[in-house]
Amino acid sequence: MAATDDREFDEIDHEADDLDVEDSGAPAPPQAPPPAPGTPAVIADDVHVKYRVFGGRQSTAGEMGRLRRLVNRSRAHVGAVTEVHAVRGVSFVARHGESVGLIGMNGAGKSTLLRAVAGLMPISEGRVFVDGTTALLGVNAALVPALTGARNVMIGGLALGLTPDQVRERFDDIVEFAGIGDFINLPMKAYSSGMAARLRFAISTAAIPDILMIDEALATGDAAFRNRSRAKIEEIREHAGTVFLVSHSTQSIERMCDRAIWLDQGRMLADGPAREVVAEYRKALQKKS
Numbered sequence: 154m155a156a157t158d159d160r161e162f163d164e165i166d167h168e169a170d171d172l173d174v175e176d177s178g179a180p181a182p183p184q185a186p187p188p189a190p191g192t193p194a195v196i197a198d199d200v201h202v203k204y205r206v207f208g209g210r211q212s213t214a215g216e217m218g219r220l221r222r223l224v225n226r227s228r229a230h231v232g233a234v235t236e237v238h239a240v241r242g243v244s245f246v247a248r249h250g251e252s253v254g255l256i257g258m259n260g261a262g263k264s265t266l267l268r269a270v271a272g273l274m275p276i277s278e279g280r281v282f283v284d285g286t287t288a289l290l291g292v293n294a295a296l297v298p299a300l301t302g303a304r305n306v307m308i309g310g311l312a313l314g315l316t317p318d319q320v321r322e323r324f325d326d327i328v329e330f331a332g333i334g335d336f337i338n339l340p341m342k343a344y345s346s347g348m349a350a351r352l353r354f355a356i357s358t359a360a361i362p363d364i365l366m367i368d369e370a371l372a373t374g375d376a377a378f379r380n381r382s383r384a385k386i387e388e389i390r391e392h393a394g395t396v397f398l399v400s401h402s403t404q405s406i407e408r409m410c411d412r413a414i415w416l417d418q419g420r421m422l423a424d425g426p427a428r429e430v431v432a433e434y435r436k437a438l439q440k441k442s
């Protein structure tokens with residue numbers, strides 16, 4: 154049994170060492186000058202996002218219903234189509250150097266809005282303008298669970314536009330930032346959700362994106378990780394980057410954001426200084442409970 158385990162670990166280690174992605178020889182792309190703080194980074198203009206959900210219950214009943222499903226077999230498996238209007242006419246301007254928190258109850262549309270701004274969700278009405286590169290950090294970051302953390306560092310780094318050499322240079326910093334130690338040599342599917350979120354955060358911030366979007370990842374870390382994250386967010390803002398943070402922790406929003414947007418059932422209820430919006434939101438929560 155032990156021998157088998159050792160062999161499995163050897164194989165994984167071998168894979169982790171294999172960071173030998175060939176450099177194309179091309180020089181790293183020239184860095185554009187940082188944008189001026191205060192200029193618009195994201196403009197959302199009357200944004201609507203709708204999900205189409207397939208597979209709802211058929212409204213037909215009995216023999217006729219069964220017959221109809223049989224006849225329309227190619228369509229029968231999808232059932233009824235329901236539309237979920239997740240974001241309803243949201244408009245805002247976020248500026249370079251700003252840190253914007255998104256708050257609201259479960260299902261308010263926070264993650265959907267973030268994904269739409271990152272270009273990962275089609276919007277059904279309205280417009281989004283983005284100035285710069287976006288890095289969305291959240292449950293759906295495009296890493297490969299079957300591969301080791303080390304391989305994912307390379308994949309994520311390349312996806313962010315780093316060269317293989319740049320990823321190798323930053324590799325140790327990324328692993329240290331994530332605080333996952335030797336787990337970096339194990340497949341990500343063996344990580345706890347917190348470990349995976351920390352590694353995604355460390356990868357996403359390795360390239361100092363212009364716009365960083367964080368979806369609840371900070372909630373998963375311990376105090377030391379949260380401090381490192383806060384320092385990283387400050388660093389990004391100093392480079393005139395814009396940070397969006399979705400969190401149910403109103404304390405995190407107050408600590409890390411100067412502005413907050415409150416969403417409720419897809420609509421924007423408030424947009425203003427983080428402390429004021431959070432205070433209003435807490436009052437509303439107290440009334441509900």
Ligand SMILES: Nc1ncnc2c1ncn2[C@@H]1O[C@H](COP(=O)(O)OP(=O)(O)OP(=O)(O)O)[C@@H](O)[C@H]1O
Pocket residue numbers: 204205206237238239257258259260261262263264265266
């Ligand atoms: N993939 C999906 N397919 C269909 N509906 C979805 C999908 N993802 C989210 N929704 C719906 O869209 C609405 C907004 O969801 P969203 O996840 O954006 O809210 P949220 O504010 O981020 O919620 P939470 O705080 O619970 O994470 C909800 O009604 C949700 O059920």
